[in-house]
Amino acid sequence: MDNAWFEVRKSGPLTGEVTIPGAKNSALALVVAGCLTDETITIHDIPAIRDILLIKELAEDIGLHMNEKEKNTYELTGRHITSGKLDLAKTSDFRASYYFVGALLHKVKTVQIGYPGGDDFGSRPIDQHVKALSALGATFDFKQQYYEVTSEKLTGAEITFDVITSGATINAMLAAAKAEGRTTLHNAAKDPEVVDLANLLNLMGAKIKGAGTEKITIDGVESLHGGIEHTVIPDRLIAGAFLMAAGVTNGRITVKNVIPEHLASCTNKLIELGMTITEDDDSMTASGTALQGARIQTGMYPELATDLQQPLTTLLTLAAGSSTILDKVYPNRNGHVAELKKLGADIEVVDHQILIHGVAKLTGATVKAHDVRAGTSLILAGLAADGVTKITDVKHIQRGYEDIVGLFTQLGANITLHQPEHQTQI
Ligand SMILES: CC(=O)N[C@H]1[C@@H](OP(=O)(O)OP(=O)(O)OC[C@H]2O[C@@H](n3ccc(=O)[nH]c3=O)[C@H](O)[C@@H]2O)O[C@H](CO)[C@@H](O)[C@@H]1O
Numbered sequence: 223m224d225n226a227w228f229e230v231r232k233s234g235p236l237t238g239e240v241t242i243p244g245a246k247n248s249a250l251a252l253v254v255a256g257c258l259t260d261e262t263i264t265i266h267d268i269p270a271i272r273d274i275l276l277i278k279e280l281a282e283d284i285g286l287h288m289n290e291k292e293k294n295t296y297e298l299t300g301r302h303i304t305s306g307k308l309d310l311a312k313t314s315d316f317r318a319s320y321y322f323v324g325a326l327l328h329k330v331k332t333v334q335i336g337y338p339g340g341d342d343f344g345s346r347p348i349d350q351h352v353k354a355l356s357a358l359g360a361t362f363d364f365k366q367q368y369y370e371v372t373s374e375k376l377t378g379a380e381i382t383f384d385v386i387t388s389g390a391t392i393n394a395m396l397a398a399a400k401a402e403g404r405t406t407l408h409n410a411a412k413d414p415e416v417v418d419l420a421n422l423l424n425l426m427g428a429k430i431k432g433a434g435t436e437k438i439t440i441d442g443v444e445s446l447h448g449g450i451e452h453t454v455i456p457d458r459l460i461a462g463a464f465l466m467a468a469g470v471t472n473g474r475i476t477v478k479n480v481i482p483e484h485l486a487s488c489t490n491k492l493i494e495l496g497m498t499i500t501e502d503d504d505s506m507t508a509s510g511t512a513l514q515g516a517r518i519q520t521g522m523y524p525e526l527a528t529d530l531q532q533p534l535t536t537l538l539t540l541a542a543g544s545s546t547i548l549d550k551v552y553p554n555r556n557g558h559v560a561e562l563k564k565l566g567a568d569i570e571v572v573d574h575q576i577l578i579h580g581v582a583k584l585t586g587a588t589v590k591a592h593d594v595r596a597g598t599s600l601i602l603a604g605l606a607a608d609g610v611t612k613i614t615d616v617k618h619i620q621r622g623y624e625d626i627v628g629l630f631t632q633l634g635a636n637i638t639l640h641q642p643e644h645q646t647q648i
């Protein structure tokens with residue numbers, strides 16, 4: 223997939239409906255939670271994306287059985303796990319591999335794992351993971367190429383996160399679910415993906431209260447059970463990008479299988495820009511008109527998600543007047559800016575802020591997807607740009623999207639995947 227590219231031609235207005243798949247960022251944690259029980263759990267709506275395929279390979283290596291019962295539904299059985307030695311290259315190829323630490327320590331006592339990869343926005347420290355798991359009784363040994371985490375026994379603790387982090391909140395919950403005694407997480411992330419994991423673990427017999435608030439209490443249990451089924455929450459980040467696609471192409475798009483509340487801060491911003499958004503219980507419809515620039519700040523949930531910042535940037539390149547974007551979660555998340563410039567956007571980064579002056583049109587060029595959401599931002603730009611846009615480094619986009627070409631094509635977009643013949647499509 224390394225040499226594959228997308229060809230996007232000016233399209234639109236995009237119209238129609240798309241069904242939103244299960245959330246990558248939830249599915250990654252839920253699948254790893256399968257390590258916590260010897261019995262079988264069933265999870266529906268696991269997206270067929272690159273990160274999940276990597277987890278599947280890692281699962282095979284350590285003995286976590288992942289049986290794809292039907293498309294997007296997996297049966298997971300942890301009974302046969304014998305090893306905590308994870309392939310270093312594979313674990314360093316995506317971000318969420320560190321969930322194996324929290325989920326495996328009860329079973330194997332030592333976990334050997336590569337440093338986390340994932341999208342590169344400058345600094346993405348793991349100090350809060352280390353802080354939380356150390357408080358529960360784990361010991362970290364940092365080597366040059368990997369780190370090793372050991373524990374004889376995990377015991378509940380009071381943990382106050384220094385920053386709000388969804389990853390460390392999730393990792394601490396995985397580890398604390400079976401730790402002895404009570405764990406209290408203060409300053410916890412409130413993200414829907416945290417709540418989704420708590421719901422799954424509680425179905426398995428865990429005692430977790432308060433997920434979705436800044437204080438989560440976990441009373442450790444001796445064992446968790448299987449025999450349960452759970453469906454991954456819809457991907458709010460994919461849904462948000464499709465709502466924006468309506469704005470970029472002046473179209474009308476309905477996203478089905480969404481939880482509108484998860485998108486509230488995004489919806490409010492899009493309405494402020496001039497879009498019309500209507501909501502049902504599990505669907506939303508967006509239509510675009512001539513849009514106005516705005517001032518944007520991202521933050522941790524329920525603030526506007528950093529993962530929506532990049533597609534929103536594209537929308538603002540075409541909105542009238544000036545806009546500013548400050549990504550408070552990842553101030554250096556601006557790899558898309560230079561690429562949008564190549565398409566004719568009037569955009570620059572000054573002191574970590576993205577400054578935009580809306581232009582009347584974009585023009586196709588060859589651009590590079592530095593990371594998954596930069597890829598989304600470039601697809602949206604390509605749909606609006608005159609001529610042809612070639613987007614390289616497609617593998618980053620495929621970390622987050624099962625069939626992005628199919629989904630956009632179904633709305634009338636002119637987008638095709640080109641790949642050298644010897645490579646298989648995910
Ligand atoms: C697989 C997954 O779910 N990825 C998402 C997750 O990443 P990830 O879980 O890595 O992000 P976090 O929620 O942990 O990061 C939030 C903030 O905390 C900081 N931090 C985090 C951990 C730590 O130990 N120390 C620390 O300082 C980060 O630099 C960042 O500024 O949430 C991000 C923020 O919503 C999203 O962009 C990613 O799509």
Ligand SMILES: C=C(OP(=O)(O)O)C(=O)O
Nearest residue numbers: 317318340341529594595
């Ligand atoms: C940043 C992202 O992913 P990850 O944390 O897996 O790198 C993302 O999904 O936008």
